[in-house]
Amino acid sequence: MTAKAVDDVAPAVPELETIVSLAKRRGFVYPSSDIYGGINAVWDYGPLGVELKNNVKRAWWKAMVQERDDIVGLDAGILMHPQVWITSGHVGSFSDPLVECQTDHRRFRLDELPGAENLTATDIRDPTIVQRLGLTCPVDGGPLSAPRRFNLMFKTFMGPVEDDAAVIYLRPETAQGSYVNFKNVQQSSRKKLPFGIAQIGKSFRNEISPGNFVFRMREFEQMEMQYFVRPDDAARIFEEWLPRRWDWYTHYGVAPARLRFREHAPDELAHYAKKAIDVEYRFPFGWKELEGIHNRGDFDLSRHQAESGANLEYFDPATEEHFIPWIVETAGGPDRAAFTFLIDSYREEDVRGETRVSLALHPDLAPYKVAVLPLLKKRPEIVELCHRLLKDLKQDLMAVYDDTAAIGKLYRRQDEIGTPWCVTVDVDSLEDLAATIRDRDSMTQERVPIEGVKRAILDRMAAARA
Amino acid sequence: MTAKAVDDVAPAVPELETIVSLAKRRGFVYPSSDIYGGINAVWDYGPLGVELKNNVKRAWWKAMVQERDDIVGLDAGILMHPQVWITSGHVGSFSDPLVECQTDHRRFRLDELPGAENLTATDIRDPTIVQRLGLTCPVDGGPLSAPRRFNLMFKTFMGPVEDDAAVIYLRPETAQGSYVNFKNVQQSSRKKLPFGIAQIGKSFRNEISPGNFVFRMREFEQMEMQYFVRPDDAARIFEEWLPRRWDWYTHYGVAPARLRFREHAPDELAHYAKKAIDVEYRFPFGWKELEGIHNRGDFDLSRHQAESGANLEYFDPATEEHFIPWIVETAGGPDRAAFTFLIDSYREEDVRGETRVSLALHPDLAPYKVAVLPLLKKRPEIVELCHRLLKDLKQDLMAVYDDTAAIGKLYRRQDEIGTPWCVTVDVDSLEDLAATIRDRDSMTQERVPIEGVKRAILDRMAAARA
Numbered sequence: 024m025t026a027k028a029v030d031d032v033a034p035a036v037p038e039l040e041t042i043v044s045l046a047k048r049r050g051f052v053y054p055s056s057d058i059y060g061g062i063n064a065v066w067d068y069g070p071l072g073v074e075l076k077n078n079v080k081r082a083w084w085k086a087m088v089q090e091r092d093d094i095v096g097l098d099a100g101i102l103m104h105p106q107v108w109i110t111s112g113h114v115g116s117f118s119d120p121l122v123e124c125q126t127d128h129r130r131f132r133l134d135e136l137p138g139a140e141n142l143t144a145t146d147i148r149d150p151t152i153v154q155r156l157g158l159t160c161p162v163d164g165g166p167l168s169a170p171r172r173f174n175l176m177f178k179t180f181m182g183p184v185e186d187d188a189a190v191i192y193l194r195p196e197t198a199q200g201s202y203v204n205f206k207n208v209q210q211s212s213r214k215k216l217p218f219g220i221a222q223i224g225k226s227f228r229n230e231i232s233p234g235n236f237v238f239r240m241r242e243f244e245q246m247e248m249q250y251f252v253r254p255d256d257a258a259r260i261f262e263e264w265l266p267r268r269w270d271w272y273t274h275y276g277v278a279p280a281r282l283r284f285r286e287h288a289p290d291e292l293a294h295y296a297k298k299a300i301d302v303e304y305r306f307p308f309g310w311k312e313l314e315g316i317h318n319r320g321d322f323d324l325s326r327h328q329a330e331s332g333a334n335l336e337y338f339d340p341a342t343e344e345h346f347i348p349w350i351v352e353t354a355g356g357p358d359r360a361a362f363t364f365l366i367d368s369y370r371e372e373d374v375r376g377e378t379r380v381s382l383a384l385h386p387d388l389a390p391y392k393v394a395v396l397p398l399l400k401k402r403p404e405i406v407e408l409c410h411r412l413l414k415d416l417k418q419d420l421m422a423v424y425d426d427t428a429a430i431g432k433l434y435r436r437q438d439e440i441g442t443p444w445c446v447t448v449d450v451d452s453l454e455d456l457a458a459t460i461r462d463r464d465s466m467t468q469e470r471v472p473i474e475g476v477k478r479a480i481l482d483r484m485a486a487a488r489a
Numbered sequence: 490m491t492a493k494a495v496d497d498v499a500p501a502v503p504e505l506e507t508i509v510s511l512a513k514r515r516g517f518v519y520p521s522s523d524i525y526g527g528i529n530a531v532w533d534y535g536p537l538g539v540e541l542k543n544n545v546k547r548a549w550w551k552a553m554v555q556e557r558d559d560i561v562g563l564d565a566g567i568l569m570h571p572q573v574w575i576t577s578g579h580v581g582s583f584s585d586p587l588v589e590c591q592t593d594h595r596r597f598r599l600d601e602l603p604g605a606e607n608l609t610a611t612d613i614r615d616p617t618i619v620q621r622l623g624l625t626c627p628v629d630g631g632p633l634s635a636p637r638r639f640n641l642m643f644k645t646f647m648g649p650v651e652d653d654a655a656v657i658y659l660r661p662e663t664a665q666g667s668y669v670n671f672k673n674v675q676q677s678s679r680k681k682l683p684f685g686i687a688q689i690g691k692s693f694r695n696e697i698s699p700g701n702f703v704f705r706m707r708e709f710e711q712m713e714m715q716y717f718v719r720p721d722d723a724a725r726i727f728e729e730w731l732p733r734r735w736d737w738y739t740h741y742g743v744a745p746a747r748l749r750f751r752e753h754a755p756d757e758l759a760h761y762a763k764k765a766i767d768v769e770y771r772f773p774f775g776w777k778e779l780e781g782i783h784n785r786g787d788f789d790l791s792r793h794q795a796e797s798g799a800n801l802e803y804f805d806p807a808t809e810e811h812f813i814p815w816i817v818e819t820a821g822g823p824d825r826a827a828f829t830f831l832i833d834s835y836r837e838e839d840v841r842g843e844t845r846v847s848l849a850l851h852p853d854l855a856p857y858k859v860a861v862l863p864l865l866k867k868r869p870e871i872v873e874l875c876h877r878l879l880k881d882l883k884q885d886l887m888a889v890y891d892d893t894a895a896i897g898k899l900y901r902r903q904d905e906i907g908t909p910w911c912v913t914v915d916v917d918s919l920e921d922l923a924a925t926i927r928d929r930d931s932m933t934q935e936r937v938p939i940e941g942v943k944r945a946i947l948d949r950m951a952a953a954r955a
Contacts, residue, residue: 050561050677056570058669058799062657063647065568067670070561070678077550084543090883092890095516095536101691102531102708104522121649130649179645179659181529181707183587183596183697191528193645193659203524204533211516212536213893225567225691231649241647242568333524417556424558427679 036281037369039307042362043236045380049440051075051365052237064233064241071440072361074390074421076244079357079364080223082387083246086271087221094219094248095212099200101225105191107199108176110330111323112294117195118172119231120147122158126165132231133170137161144290175228177241193227198352200224201249202323205335205348209251216337216348217260219250223357235308237358245356251337251348254321261298261318261351268302268314268353272360275385277367281305282313295322302355304363313363314355321347364388368441374466382441383464386487389441392420393480396433398449400426408473409448412458416477438463444483446476502747503835505773508828509702511846515906517541517831518703530699530707537906538827540856540887542710545823545830546689548853549712552737553687560685560714561678565666567691571657573665574642576796577789578760583661584638585697586613588624592631598697599636603627610756641694643707659693664818666690667715668789671801671814675717682803682814683726685716689823701774703824711822717803717814720787727764727784727817734768734780734819738826741851743833747771748779761788768821770829779829780821787813830854834907840932848907849930852953855907858886859946862899864915866892874939875914878924882943904929910949912942 046052050069054061068076088096108114120133134142136158146152153167160167177193194200201208201220208220223246233239252260265284273279287299298318303310324347328335336345368382386392395413397405409424416422423442425433430447437445447459458476461468471479512518516535520527534542554562574580586599600608602624612618619633626633643659660666667674667686674686689712699705718726731750739745753765763784770779790813794801802811834848852858861879863871875890882888889908891899896913903911913925924942927934937945 047673048677050674053670053673055566055568056573056669057673058793058797058801059570059572062566062568062570065566067566067666068564069670069674070563073562073564076564089887092879096539097536098534098539098542100521100528100531100533100708102521102528102693104525104528106525107522173649177645177647179643181643181695183639183695200533203522204519204535207513207519207523208516208535211514227568229647229649242566327524331524335524413558421555 036305036307036366037371039236042307042366042369045369045439046072046236046365051440064230064239066237066240071390075364075384075388076357076361078388078390079361080244080246082275083271083355083357083360084221084223087219087246087248091219093214093217094221094250095208095214097201097204097208097220097222098224099197099204099222101194101227102181102191103194103199103203106330107203107327108192108195110326111199111202112326113176113192113195114174116172116294117176118174120170121173121231122153122167122170124160124163124165124167126160127163129160129162130231131161131167133158135232136167173229173231175230177227177229195228196226196354197222197224197245197247198249198323198354201247202327202350203331205251205324206333209337216339217250217252217256219248221248222246235306237362238306238308238311240358243356243358245354246360247355248353250351250353252351253339254346254349257297257318257320257349257351261316264316264351264353265300265302268316268355272302272304272313272363275364275388276383277304277363281367283310285310293317295319304367306363307366313359314353317352317354319350319352321349323350324348379435379438381438381463384441384443386443386484389443390421391423391437391440391442392444392484393422394433394437394442394445395422395424396430396437396445396447397426398430398447402450402453404453405448405450408452412446412448412473412476416480419477420480434461443487444480448473502771502773502832503837505702508773508832508835511835511905512538512702512831517906530696530705532703532706537856541830541850541854541907542823542827544854544856545827546710546712548741549737549821549823549826550687550689553685553712553714557685559680559683560687560716561674561680563667563670563674563686563688564690565663565670565688567660567693568647568657569660569665569669572796573669573793574658574661576792577665577668578792579642579658579661580640582638582760583642584640586636587639587697588619588633588636590626590629590631590633592626593629595626595628596697597627597633599624601698602633639695639697641696643693643695661694662692662820663688663690663711663713664715664789664820667713668793668816669797671717671790672799675803682805683716683718683722685714687712687714701772703828704772704774704777706824709822709824711820712826713821714819716817716819718817719805720812720815723763723784723786723815723817727782730782730817730819731766731768734782734821738768738770738779738829741830741854742849743770743829747833749776751776759783761785770833772829773832779825780819783818783820785816785818787815789816790814845901845904847904847929850907850909852909852950855909856887857889857903857906857908858910858950859888860899860903860908860911861888861890862896862903862911862913863892864896864913868916868919870919871914871916874918878912878914878939878942882946885943886946900927909953910946912946914939 051072053067055065055067056062122133123130180189181191182189285301296317297320301312302314304313324335368384370381395409397409413424443463445461457470457472459468517538519533521531521533522528588599589596616635646655647657648655751767763786765783767778768780769776790801834850836847861875863875879890909929911927923936923938925934
């Protein structure tokens with residue numbers, strides 16, 4: 024297996040380049056605006072990628088909304104009142120430290136310069152840091168400016184005139200939509216504490232140095248859940264969400280050995296956070312954040328109450344108390360999760376002297392659940408039987424037909440995109456009205472009556488869920 | 490039934506205000522950034538709205554991608570290379586005619602001024618039109634400027650410096666993402682003509698005068714499908730899509746009497762279009778476009794080929810020809826579709842002297858498929874039975890529990906949000922282990938063993954689909 028040893032403890036994962044190449048070739052992810060030379064840090068999801076990503080979102084929604092009594096969904100706009108981002112602190116402090124080379128005017132993120140990778144948050148705020156560490160331009164060696172804060176929010180202008188009054192921002196996070204709608208949601212859904220608001224949606228950050236494929240993009244999607252709790256319950260509830268979110272990834276197949284928790288050090292904590300623990304994954308480029316779990320205290324609702332004048336207190340009918348709820352947040356994203364599932368499910372193995380590549384994706388995540396393959400495409404009765412079966416399957420499942428190669432190659436194509444089952448229709452099928460279901464991972468085959476194929480696939484999917 | 494007679498031919502629909510009020514009260518749609526006084530032309534989807542809208546998107550994806558062999562999905566970025574919008578003609582001509590009052594500097598869209606509602610496209614391009622019609626400011630009667638073109642694209646700046654080189658746009662349509670990815674998709678999915686690319690995603694238009702609730706927003710979502718065809722097939726295939734898209738709306742419950750086709754007049758056609766026919770719905774504010782079907786000819790791919798230098802021709806292995814495919818587009822959106830389903834499903838009827846409000850939503854679209862209601866919430870055995878049933882249902886369905894009122898009121902609450910079935914657990918249930926399934930539309934009740942409730946609901950959903 025081609026692999027890069029980033030860390031001796033965790034098992035190997037494929038090279039980033041292996042995944043990027045598979046993703047583009049098979050239609051998971053393409054560079055955006057490819058024919059115009061691309062646009063930095065935006066990627067487009069192709070036919071298989073959009074299915075994978077939709078499946079990831081559906082799996083999250085199922086675990087976070089559908090199966091629970093205490094969490095409801097929300098889909099707030101990307102464009103919000105600009106005061107939201109002043110209140111939240113984003114206008115003032117959602118920024119990265121930018122340094123500029125005085126000679127060639129190239130710009131860099133301070134904490135990504137060679138020699139500055141391990142700076143503490145305190146170091147980064149130090150205006151003399153460039154001199155203190157003797158940092159120079161990594162391209163031409165020229166002198167660098169002192170760091171200045173570069174705000175990561177994209178701004179635009181709403182309404183027919185470009186003036187300051189109309190400046191608005193593309194949201195850098197979905198969370199604020201849940202905070203400003205706290206009262207609307209609580210009242211219309213009649214929820215009592217503790218309860219949560221879940222959102223999936225696009226956010227935008229004008230990153231100085233995006234990269235690592237879909238890991239850090241300027242346009243990306245989030246899956247965030249804000250859980251509103253009594254202040255004295257927050258610490259306990261925070262701890263409860265840690266294994267829940269870990270288990271969600273492992274349920275869908277991520278190897279526990281490639282996951283770890285990492286708590287933020289005090290000087291690393293965001294301004295709103297009382298405590299923060301990341302679920303990290305061992306990406307091909309090292310351990311990185313997959314999802315963050317945050318105890319945000321009463322920061323968000325208190326600030327919004329103070330700045331908007333709206334009463335955001337919760338009235339507890341049991342204790343007759345009025346108070347500002349605390350918030351425990353789980354903050355992940357379908358891009359990063361889908362990327363993780365792609366990497367983690369990648370397999371290479373030797374089968375009769377050839378390398379078989381497969382994606383051992385959980386059936387709920389796989390773009391196609393089943394492929395229908397004719398053993399002899401020249402026999403019209405076989406092709407017709409395939410199409411009848413396909414039509415039946417497609418009423419309930421993402422299914423695909425392929426007859427453009429010999430069966431061995433057709434299997435490999437489906438393995439490589441993670442299709443859990445292939446159904447092969449052969450000459451015998453015309454007699455016994457049965458077909459062969461072949462399993463992606465075990466490569467075992469089972470003969471099943473054609474009229475029972477859909478039931479068999481649905482049963483196998485249900486079994487994978489249990 | 491409260492209704493406004495917009496047109497004598499079509500049956501009455503509820504007042505807009507009735508829908509807006511229900512939507513906010515029950516958590517379908519809230520004004521964005523409500524606690525800060527709102528932001529014009531952006532709306533947030535609440536717990537029920539996000540389910541309805543997701544169901545609409547899923548129903549469209551099922552009909553357009555899952556059930557078909559010839560259409561695949563795509564999810565391109567909102568941010569694209571700026572050249573895309575120059576090539577497409579949006580930078581040059583995606584604009585509305587703006588006039589400004591010389592006295593109070595208020596701005597209006599020319600064709601929405603009193604006395605200018607029925608202007609032709611030629612009139613709108615006439616620089617003397619204001620004088621010719623004697624138009625004045627509808628607020629203070631002051632003189633109006635000649636119309637100038639106001640571009641509807643939102644622009645922003647990518648990268649760490651705000652200069653012209655970094656100006657990019659928020660896409661005003663998803664379609665261009667399908668055009669620039671045509672070759673990537675065609676090659677990685679090995680499709681032959683005719684085939685289509687379907688996309689669902691946010692688009693942004695800086696409308697001069699948005700309005701009518703979620704009908705015209707500055708941030709909105711599209712469901713667009715681009716169907717690539719041989720040039721000589723385009724006219725026929727265009728005609729085939731008309732009934733297909735009409736039937737999709739009626740399958741999900743829209744009254745055919747409130748739908749009509751309207752063909753664009755020659756001077757109304759967009760610059761790219763050879764022919765355009767809208768599916769219109771009779772909204773409370775009149776007949777308006779619900780979806781557009783367009784024959785775009787080879788405009789899009791020819792332009793992108795010329796401007797990008799990429800070869801976007803299709804090679805037909807059967808005829809050995811190389812040519813630029815023509816495009817037939819179906820362009821709708823989940824906001825407008827969800828809004829239509831809300832309006833069209835709204836019912837008021839007299840039941841024993843009281844007004845019963847219900848949403849007769851198709852079960853696939855209803856936010857909750859089933860509500861579990863205890864007849865006596867003071868009996869813990871009944872409540873426990875309810876929760877066991879609820880947990881079972883929630884593995885497969887959106888289900889909800891409510892015990893905060895008497896049964897009559899609980900039914901009305903579910904009727905008003907469109908829940909097709911209520912399951913009532915009563916004292917007898919403790920003995921016979923059965924529950925009552927009550928139908929939203931007929932209000933008939935059926936006694937079913939509790940262990941068979943989920944199967945019964947799933948069967949009824951499948952029946953509604955057939």
